[in-house]
Amino acid sequence: MSGIRVDAVRLIDLADFSDASPRSIAGEVARLVNAGELAGGQRLPTVRELAAALGVSPATVSQAWQALARAGLIESRGRAGSFVRGATSARLAPRMRGMAAPDDPVRLDLSRGTPDPLLLPALGPALSRVSAKAETGSYQTEPVIPPLARVLRDSWPSDAEAIMVVDGALDAISRTLEQVVRFGDRVVVESPGFPPFLDLLEVLGAVPVPVRLDENGMRPESLAAALRKRPAAVLLQPRAQNPTGASMTPARAEALARTIEAAERVDDLVVIEDDHSGLISIEGDVTLGTWLPDRVVHVRSFSKSHGPDLRIAALGGPRDLIEHIAGRRMLGPGWTSRMLQTILLDLLVDGTAINTVTEARRQYYTRQRTLGDALRSRGVAAAPADGINLWMPVLGERSALVQLAAAGIRVAAGTPFLAASDATDAANGMRQRAGGDFVRVTVGAMRENADDLADDLASAATHLAAGGY
DSSP, X not given: OTTOBOOHHHHHHHSOOSSOSHHHHHHHHHHHHHTTSSOTTOBOOOHHHHHHHHTSOHHHHHHHHHHHHHTTSEEEOGGGOEEEXXXXXXXXXXXXXXXXXXXXXXXXEEOSOOOOGGGSOOSHHHHHHHTTTOOOSOSSSOSSOHHHHHHHHHHOSSOOSEEEEESSHHHHHHHHHHHHOOTTOEEEEESSOOHHHHHHHHHHTOEEEEEOEETTEEOHHHHHHHHTTOOSEEEEOOSSOTTTOOOOOHHHHHHHHHHHHHOSSOTTOEEEEEETTGGGOSSOOOOGGGTOTTTEEEEEEOXXXXXXXGOOEEEEEOHHHHHHHHHHHTTTTOSOOHHHHHHHHHHHHOHHHHHHHHHHHHHHHHHHHHHHHHHHHXXXXXXXXXXXXXXXXXXXXXXXXXXXXXXXXXXXXXGGGOOOOSSXXXXXXXXXXXXXXXXXXXXXXXXXXXXXXXXXXHHHHHOOOTTOO
């Protein structure tokens, strides 16, 4: 059906437009797209054609079309008309495509999971000092500049045998997985969890084994059940878990470590921790490496605290494994730019930059608490969260996305964050617990009007659009 024009009469036959409001029209078309009755590439009727057929004003249909475009379901091609959006660029892996937001402008974009640019440390002072310190003309110098290595080791949450620097947290996770996971191996993951982790496992031919979460992260009994499948690795986020905002307590970390120690036939298992938001988390340092130093690779990213484009993360763990990762990396990029390392070092020791990160941590905590309280007071069972993201239960994912798009708000669909095991469906019980679906809201991007935003979010979370999708 791709490329075939759907005229107004055909669309009215397929949909229930008894309520011809903009929100209802958008909801019905979204239901058809979601059900596959409207395929990618199909041309929709013009605004005037559908308006005339429904007996409503063109402005009503135009508002519905705009909401669908903001939700990423349709796209305008100028005079050629409006079309059902097809597949996203192949440069993105499947779940990352599901997370990708369209470029259509919205009043408030809470979908991207990125820090508030206004809360990042200023780079100007660091850049003005870097030229006198950075070494840029050598292939043989140590891959981690010694002053940064000292700062990292002094702040590391456990006694790691070796620490190295790579190009961001996902680079660290990818390189570690490539060393410890073979085709067909099982890997324990959080569900919901970070979609690129699932894409990485798929590329490696590994099988994800999802575990349930609560407000403190992985549940020990769920991890114990997953360990019976003899996984090669456990992949978890100790603080400000993406998307739920859960953070482990030291007691939970110890319980998980003891669960691994007690498990049978997992002697070679490696725990990979992605501490992507550590410096803006309200919780203290925590790692299973305190109890399992020879099994844990801990990754600390500075993207959320100091800026995504710095592309720097550190990873520490057993010397043999870290050296294998470093050796393989020498056959690719070799090392992370020492100039960028010098900039990060400056930001980590400069008093003004430290104060900026401290204030960002306070601001994110305030935003989380303010919006979370407002949602709960409106009947939305959003769990308290750490970091910049909030995992909001909704009656219908697609319905919520379209209703929020109609209000000029974009959030991330929940489906890409859910892992399916080889025996159970997506969400691993999370959907059943809440009686519906979820969306991820990047609370860190909210600067004001929490009550108005809570009204819009709660309305979308607690109501299904026409068609009940």
